[in-house]
Each structure stands twice: as structure tokens, then as C-alpha cells.
Amino acid sequence: MKFFSDNAAPVHPRVWAAMQAADAPDKAYDGDAISKQLDAAFTALFGTDCTALWVATGTAGNCLALSAMVPPHGGVVCHREAHIEMDEGGAPGFFLHGAKLLLADGEGAKITPASIRAVIDPIRPEVHQVQPHAISITQASEYGRVYTPADVAAISALAKERGLGLHMDGARFANAVAHLGCHPADVTVRAGVDALTFGCVKNGGMSAEAIVFFAPGLADVVRFRRKRAGHLQSKGRYLAAQVLAMLEGDLWLDNARAANAAAQEIAGACGSRLIHPVEANEIFVILSPAEQDALRAQGFDFYDWTAPPGAPGAARLVTAWSSPPREVEALARAIRSL
């Protein structure tokens, strides 16, 4: 029973079907008929003109988007525990040619105007120090916390004031929107986001994310950067098909709702064990080593986490669109019985 990562989940049947329907020969790269539908599909989703490019991984999506906003001598403000800082093997340094991540604090791995200011205000506006050029936020955050439209708008207001781009790493964007119950535009373009990495892989896809550009000009740069990074796949139609399948009939939201509901069921069993409020599909819980062993002995698989001060141990549990209800229920029961 896998609660290790949503990356372990299988591919959704409708995504498989769309990929197979893309099998007919067509133009290479993104010249095919399916890739050409992406802009329109996202324009319909967000209710505003936008440009979308498929890419195989979130790391590539995040870093390519930022590479159009930040010169090599610039910096990107992000949370101290953001994926781009902690888990991308230095990819921002590669894609941004040595630009610097400027690390902000914030509860639940969410940054705020105040925590951003605490990082950028002390930067002397001269050549000895790296100047900020963009802000990147993660929706939902590394601790499964969700930025509300007001949260994003406040950050965007600061970004505009300081002339910074605003990027959203949406590896779990679907889970965030499912939690918020808002229109996807409310928490992105209407709140001032310039580019969004729209995650699919953790949510029923196989190997395709989309970078959605709301600000003009960025996509034209990223097209070149994507090729240059070896991310322009020659049979791109299979990636485009995955993304379109996720949008079709709001599969992306349905899948996220399923994962979130599973997470809520488990969270309900955790009570005071919860380290963070559960808003998306990740549950961070205090579990002593003995308790972890007990759960593992019952067949539950999950990720060790660093215990907060004073706690005997901790774990990260992740649900997915495909988490079997029986297993979710079993896990909730097992935690209650600890």
C-alpha cells in the first residue's frame, strides 16, 4: 500500500487512451495537430489568452519559465524549502546560468510579502550584490499548504512594485485549486502570475507538464530554451495528448479531488499528530520510530520526514488520484489504532 509519493501512481486510463489516439504519424516536435491545440485549451481553461508549452518534467518546466524572467546575473526569491532550492539538483543554477536563489522564510513553506521583503530589502541596489528579478511560489507548497487568491495577489502586488516576474510552480496546482474551489484563473492570471508550471505527472499523467504563460513574450524565449535544453521531444504529440486529456472534462480537477479526499480521510485519523494543516494531498504526521515500524509491518509504505523539535519522529504520507479507497481507509484505521 503505497503512500510514498504521487509520482509512483499509474497513468490514468483516459491519458493512456489519448496517447494511443496520438499514434498516427504526424509532424515532429511540436508541429503536430495535437500540440497546436494546447494554447486554445489553456486559453479556454483560464479565460484569457495564454500560450502553453509541454515539457517532460516539473524541474524543466520551473527552470525554463524562470529562465525567461531572470538574467544570469539576477536572482529569484523562493522559499528556503522550495523544490527548486532543495530537490532539483541545482537545476536553477544550470538553466539560469548561475543566477541565484534568494531564500525567504514562511510558515508551511509559503512565502509572504513580509518574508520576501525581509530578503530583498537588505540587498544594496548595486553591482556587488545579486538583484532579484523574479519570485517563485509553489502551489501547493512543499508542506501541502495552499496559497489563496488573496495570498497570491499580495505577493504579485509586491512583485509589480519592484519590477519582478512572478512564477508559480504548480506541480500540485490541481490539488490546490480543488482545495480552494475557485476558478483556476483566480489564483493565477487574475492574481498576477506571469507563468505557471501546470503539473500533470503527479495527477494521472505519465511524462508531460505544461508551462502556461500569461505574460506576453516569455513563451517565445522559452521555445528556444526548451530545444536548447534537450526538452523538445521529437514525438511531442504524445506529451500534448497527455496534457489535453488532463484538461478534457476537467480530469485534472477530478483526480485532484480524489487525492485530496483521500488525504482528508487520513488526516481525520491523525488528530494532534498533524504537523501542518492538510489542504492538498500530503499529510505530515508525527510518528515515533516504533509507530512507523508498526505501520510498515502492516504493509504501508511512506517517506521518513525530519521530526519537528521535540517530536519523536515524523513521516510524509502522500495520496494520489489512484489511491485505493480500501487502502486509504485501512491506513486511517491503522493510524487511529496506534
Next chain:
Amino acid sequence: MKFFSDNAAPVHPRVWAAMQAADAPDKAYDGDAISKQLDAAFTALFGTDCTALWVATGTAGNCLALSAMVPPHGGVVCHREAHIEMDEGGAPGFFLHGAKLLLADGEGAKITPASIRAVIDPIRPEVHQVQPHAISITQASEYGRVYTPADVAAISALAKERGLGLHMDGARFANAVAHLGCHPADVTVRAGVDALTFGCVKNGGMSAEAIVFFAPGLADVVRFRRKRAGHLQSKGRYLAAQVLAMLEGDLWLDNARAANAAAQEIAGACGSRLIHPVEANEIFVILSPAEQDALRAQGFDFYDWTAPPGAPGAARLVTAWSSPPREVEALARAIRSL
């Protein structure tokens, strides 16, 4: 009737089947059971210990392999018309942090010890000039020409003498081996190749190539570079499955033989129109604009090519594992009738 590119071809049914068999949840990235089989599978294929990493594109495969051989201040000798020079959007400059391509000549887009020496011998061995650190050859070449084991061994001897790494871009490696009829090791590890980009996408795969390392140490660096380049997919098992399916029962060779046979059938119809001997699955033919129009009017799709001096026009025709025999036959007939 598509003779435009082997990138347009569909995915082979056995590749599809392997991907679907990979759907069960497993560890993320390359920690899954299928990815772990790659080393053994290529060790069996080449008859020598080797390490293999999946990657989504040939551009990434080529550049990642070279990034382990060439420091940022170094250079790579390749043919003036090599894919890494002409068609990868500057990817070597990105992955190798500004290292330089040193361009050699050679008939049929194949370089030779003599043409390599013509490039590197004039380089003064001092800091004002970029020093060569590796050689990259394309098998089959951009003009569908094949390096024999003796060709490769001669280049490798020079590489060893000068302390240079040797990389083979094998986007159409299968077509080359099918043409040569040799053991795949004969034209790679036994001939002194250090790293091979083993192409699958043009040969029945969807989104997976393999970088095969014969020289020790290189793979350990590339593992970090792959992640850093956003090329470590979280559901890597679907890429590993593609590669293994290509090796299983020598599907890679069967597919290449089919494509090569189709190319031979068409080449047989071209006679003195042929610009290059046809050894793999690409046919470069002299066709006047009127002849091109005539073929297109009959439903044949292909790529315009730069005409050689004195010729009225030219085209590139590419066959694939999936080229329907009827269409191949029809094209041969149509060319004969021009």
C-alpha cells in the same frame, strides 16, 4: 504517405505493451525495478560491463554524455554538419557550459583521422586557443552513411593518442548495425567508443533513448547532470520499459532492418539521382522542383534538401520501421516513372 521523418512514425506495439506493463506503482525516478534492469540488458547486448541511463531525447543524450568528457573550457571535434552543430539549438553550448565545437570536414558527413587532424593539429597547445577534449561521431551520419568498425577504430586510435574521449551519437545506431551486419560491440566498445547515445525514438520508441557508458566514471557524473538538466523523469519506469522492449528479442535490429530494406527498395529506383550511397534509412535524391511537385501531388510527403552544385533540386526521403510496404513500393514506382 509519409517519408518526411522517422520521427513521425508511430510507437511499436511491443513498446506500447511494455509501457503498459510498467503501469503498476513503483519507486519514482530511476529507483524502480525496470530502470534497474538497464545496465544488465546493455551489458548482455554489448558483451561487456556497461552502465546505461535513459533520457528522453537524443539531444539530451548526446550533450549529457559529452558533458562528462569535456570541461567548460574545452572543445569537441565533430563534423561540420553534425546534428549537435546544426540541429540542437545550441544545446552543446548549454550542457557543456560554453565549450566549443571544433568542426571537421569529411565526405558523407563522416569525419576521418585525417580530417580530425586538420582541425586539431593547428591548435596551439596553450591557453589562447580552445583545446580538444573529445570527438563525437554520428552513426549513421547525417547523410545516412555508416562508420565501419575499422573507421571507428582508426578515429579511436587518434583519440587515445591525443587523450580525447570518443562519443557516438547513435540516433540511427540500429540502422547502422543492421547495415553492417556486425556485432554491436564491434563498432562501439571494441572499437574504442567511450559513450554511445543509443537511439530508440526514431526506431519504434516514443520518448526514450539510452546513454550507454563503456568507460568507467562517466555515468556517475551524468547521473547528476541528468537531474540538473530536468531530465530525470519522476515516472522513469515508462522510459526504461521502452528501452528494454527495444532490446527484447532484438526488436531494435528488426525494426532497423525493415527501415533499411524499405530505403534500399526506394534507392533502387533512384539510380543516378542518388546523392549519397544509401546505407541506412535515409535517401538523398536529386529531384527538380517539378518532379517534387509531381511526387507530392501523388501524396508523397518528404523534406526539401539543398541541391548539390549543378543539380536542379533535391529531397530527403526517410523510411521507418513502420513504412507500409505498399507505400514504399508506390514511391519507388513513382520515382522510376519520373
Next chain:
Amino acid sequence: MKFFSDNAAPVHPRVWAAMQAADAPDKAYDGDAISKQLDAAFTALFGTDCTALWVATGTAGNCLALSAMVPPHGGVVCHREAHIEMDEGGAPGFFLHGAKLLLADGEGAKITPASIRAVIDPIRPEVHQVQPHAISITQASEYGRVYTPADVAAISALAKERGLGLHMDGARFANAVAHLGCHPADVTVRAGVDALTFGCVKNGGMSAEAIVFFAPGLADVVRFRRKRAGHLQSKGRYLAAQVLAMLEGDLWLDNARAANAAAQEIAGACGSRLIHPVEANEIFVILSPAEQDALRAQGFDFYDWTAPPGAPGAARLVTAWSSPPREVEALARAIRSL
């Protein structure tokens, strides 16, 4: 008797004097009173608003200027034998983060609109190929040839038409202007140049060149890039003093005239030995190995050069502002006597 390189020449007494006058404590970096005079001095020289930054080397000057015009995924058109291509140890790849040099031909190491078009017209305007973003020309060229105002204007017209920046590597700009007898603006800003590396080191300076920006916006980027490249010296006033001394009383022109005159005197002795017309301070001559030995035996030092086809050997002779008239005369006599 040194005719090896103008880099070997001593520092001009007036430059020494200016450096010593800068010895009083002042603000660090470029906050000092002398550095602040640079903009005005070049504005006066060129008769138009410009911004100037000191930098220690021509390599840094060229590459920093280009770094503000060319994104990492772009390209720079230059002559196949340009200093940035042949003699800067790959510096453009470093400063431009992997951008590509696109090599054009041209007699005397001068490129032309036609030779530039021959390089850029075949580039398909799509992501698989590196797109040009700037043109760099060397004044005087690597063969001591000089671009006239009309030459530059013609290249600039093409640059404007294609949206490319125009950079001039003026390591020997003074020699070129001395030869042309024109106003320095005629061959730069009035002819459409965006940024000029104004050379001083070969012309009586010690360790300071100036990057002069005619196009707005570029200097603001380069200020950051200069610091980031370790080229913002903490005692910058000693560099600023050198540059100002070169401008003061047109020392730059006087020095260049002296060097050019010496070159003309030697050229007059070379007759049909000359490989290129002598316009600046470099003389390329056909000299057989025996003749080279004979000259060296008489105490003349110079640089071996690659002989043109059919010639028995060749050498490069370089004069400087400080070439002693007696030695120049002696060399001319010695060549005549061969």
C-alpha cells in the same frame, strides 16, 4: 629589436604620470572621481552621449559588451579569424553562457554584408538552429585592414534590418582612425555601432581598455556583468586614469600615428612580399625560413605566420607607438637587403 607584438611595448610616460596622480586615496571600485570622468570624456570625443566602463583586457571588453546584446541561446556573427573566435580561449562561450559564434568569411579578415548574409540567411528561423543576435567586427582587423565608415555603415544597415546589435572590437581602433583620418564617430556611432571596445593597452596603456556604449541600456547590464566576472577592480581609479591619459591631448591618436608611420616605413621595404595592404601597425610578409633566420640573426624579433599557398614562409611584424625609429629604419633596410 622587438617587432613581435604591440603588447610588449612599455607604458607611455603620460600614462604613468596619470596613474601616479591617481594615488591619493579615493572611493573604491568605480566610485572615485577619476572613473566618474569617463562618460564625459568619451562623450566629448565622440560628440554624442555615451557611457564608458573601464576593464582590464580586450577579451573582457569584447565579451562583456556582447553579453548585453546576445542571450545565452543566441549567436554572434564574426569573421572566421576574429580574435574572439581564435585567440580568446573560448571567452565568448563563457561570458555569453554558451552562445555561438557564427563564422563569416571575408578578405583581410573583414566581413561584409554579403559574407554575413551567407552565414545568416541559411539559418532556419526556428528553434533547432541558433539565431544571430549581434555582429562583431574588428577594427583594425586581424590582418591590419581597416573598415571605412562606409564599410561599417553597410554592415550596420544589415544589422538594423535583421534586428542585430553591432559591436566593434577596437583593440587597434586608434590605428584604424589614424589611418582613416576621419572623426572617430564617423566609423562608430555615426555608422551605427552600438558598443566599442576602445583599446589602450596596445597603444601606450598598461592595463585598461574602455567599453564605450552608444546604444542606451547596454551599460546598465554590463555594470553587473563586469562585477560578476571579477573585472570590477577595487582600485579602479588607476584604470580610469590610464584611459583619460590616452584621450588627453589625443595621445591615443598620436601614438597610433607613430606606430602606423613605422609600419609604413617597413611596408615600403617589403614590396611584393606583402601579403596584405598595410593600413594599421601590422605587416604580414612572405619570408622564407632562411630569410627569417637572417633577420633574427641581426637581432629582429617577430612572430612566425602561416605562409599563404605557394609561399616559402611568412612572418608578422608589429610596430608600436614606441618602436625606436633607428630600429624601424634598420629593419626596413634589412628587409630590402634580403
Next chain:
Amino acid sequence: MKFFSDNAAPVHPRVWAAMQAADAPDKAYDGDAISKQLDAAFTALFGTDCTALWVATGTAGNCLALSAMVPPHGGVVCHREAHIEMDEGGAPGFFLHGAKLLLADGEGAKITPASIRAVIDPIRPEVHQVQPHAISITQASEYGRVYTPADVAAISALAKERGLGLHMDGARFANAVAHLGCHPADVTVRAGVDALTFGCVKNGGMSAEAIVFFAPGLADVVRFRRKRAGHLQSKGRYLAAQVLAMLEGDLWLDNARAANAAAQEIAGACGSRLIHPVEANEIFVILSPAEQDALRAQGFDFYDWTAPPGAPGAARLVTAWSSPPREVEALARAIRSL
């Protein structure tokens, strides 16, 4: 009366004299007779074979040294307030091609084995996280604190254990050695340092630092990197002369002793105002805004500093080899009178 920065100080007369003695024509770059003496001079100083390269700035020296130890996908441990992190405009990101600085804590801007371990031990040894490849320490530190031979040896032991290179930023190395009274080798090569940036500019030089390599192999890489970074000056003899003049007759130590003594005199006047013990030539003092104004009104120039928690304000005072005794005395008196 300048206590703003040791960068403001003039050039020492013996350095001037050595530069002028270098004025005779000689080979360009580092092929001249003076540059060739550097290795022997540092070998004599440190009592062990070493290689030394001149370079114009400390930023370039630090980053070039590190570039030979750290691959683009690696990391460098340094103090959170190290010059390379705070004040070099992102130069490490440039020279190291996006490698990451891993920030450690430590009193007085000195890192310790424990604080280094606190940074590197949590790094998972896998591709998702940037792995450390080197440690960089600043001697004297950003707060004028000095690493003892035992301090360095302890860090070096950890470095060896983890396979990390050890670099020392010695912008104020002379001040540190003058304070310690030890042999310069005791705190470098005998304590396990691989490469040292030996500062001259703040200590009587004009535009030359030396990178001293104790570990073999590093200098050969850096020679190429120095050229590629535009830091191989064509008239390098003027830089070599500066460095040799600093070593000649231990001028480097005499100058540092003078600066340190001046700092001690001022420190003696500061009493409990001192924020850090004064070991080199920097004094960090608590001064209220009114006190700062009072001192400035008396003609003393210095740098504002961030006040420690609870303090009304702070300033940094820096002495130099050239600080006039009368001005030092006056400042001490003025502080006592506050």
C-alpha cells in the same frame, strides 16, 4: 581621514618602483621574465613547491581557484556572510557555471567543522541535492577574525574525510599572518589548504593578487580558465612585478603589521563598543547615529554597518598600511571622547 576601506589606500612606493622597473619590453601575457619568477618566490615563501598565478582581483582569484575544484553540478561550503556569497555580484555562479554556495554559520564569520557538518550532513547523497565539493574560508574573516593553524587543520581534516577541496580567500591573509605571528605555511599548506588567494591590493598593491596552488593539477586548469575569463592581461609583467614587490623583504608582512597596529590603537579606544575582537585591520564598533555624525563632522570617513540587536547603530572602521599615525591617533582620541 579615510577609514572607509583598505581599497582606498595608495600604492606602496616599492610596488610603484617594481612596476616601473618592469617597463622594458618583454613577452606578452605571462611569458615574461617577471611572471616566471612567481612560482619560485612563493615556493620560497611557503617552503614547499607551489604554483602561483597573478590575477587582477580577489573575486577573480577566489572564483578561479574554486572553479578547478568544483564541477558545475557541485557545491562550495562557505560562511553565510562570506565575500563570495555577499559581495561578489554572483561571481561564483558565473565562474563555477551555476554551482551552489552552501551556507554555514559561525561566530565572527568563521566556519567550524561543526557548522560545516550541520550544512553537509543533511544533504542526501543523491542526485536531487547538490553535493559539496569544496570548502572556502576567509582569512581574515569578514569580521576581521583570524583562523588559527589549528582551526584550519580541523576544517581540513573534515575536508579530507569527505573528499572536499579547501580554498582560502586571503584578501587579508597578510593581516591574519601578522596577527598570528606564525609561518605563512602553518596556516595554509601545513594545515591542509589546497589553494590560497593571496591578497595584495588591500595591502599596498594596485591591481594584482596571486592565486597560490599547493595541490598539484589545479593550476593547469586555472591557466585556461583565467584566459577564458579575460583575466590574462597582455602586459602581465606589471602584475607580476607588484606581487614580487610585496614578497620582497616581507613587505607584505610589514604593511600588514602597520595596518594591524593602527587597528589595535583604535580598538583600544573602543572598549565595550567593540562588536568583535580586533585581530586584523577591521574594527566593528557600536556607534549611535549621533556619534557617527560627530565623528564624520571631525572629518573621519567610514562605512555604516548593521547594528547588532539592541545596539543603537554600528560602523566598520578599516585601517591600511598607509593610515597616517596622526589620523589613527586622532580617531582613537575622538572615539574616547564620545
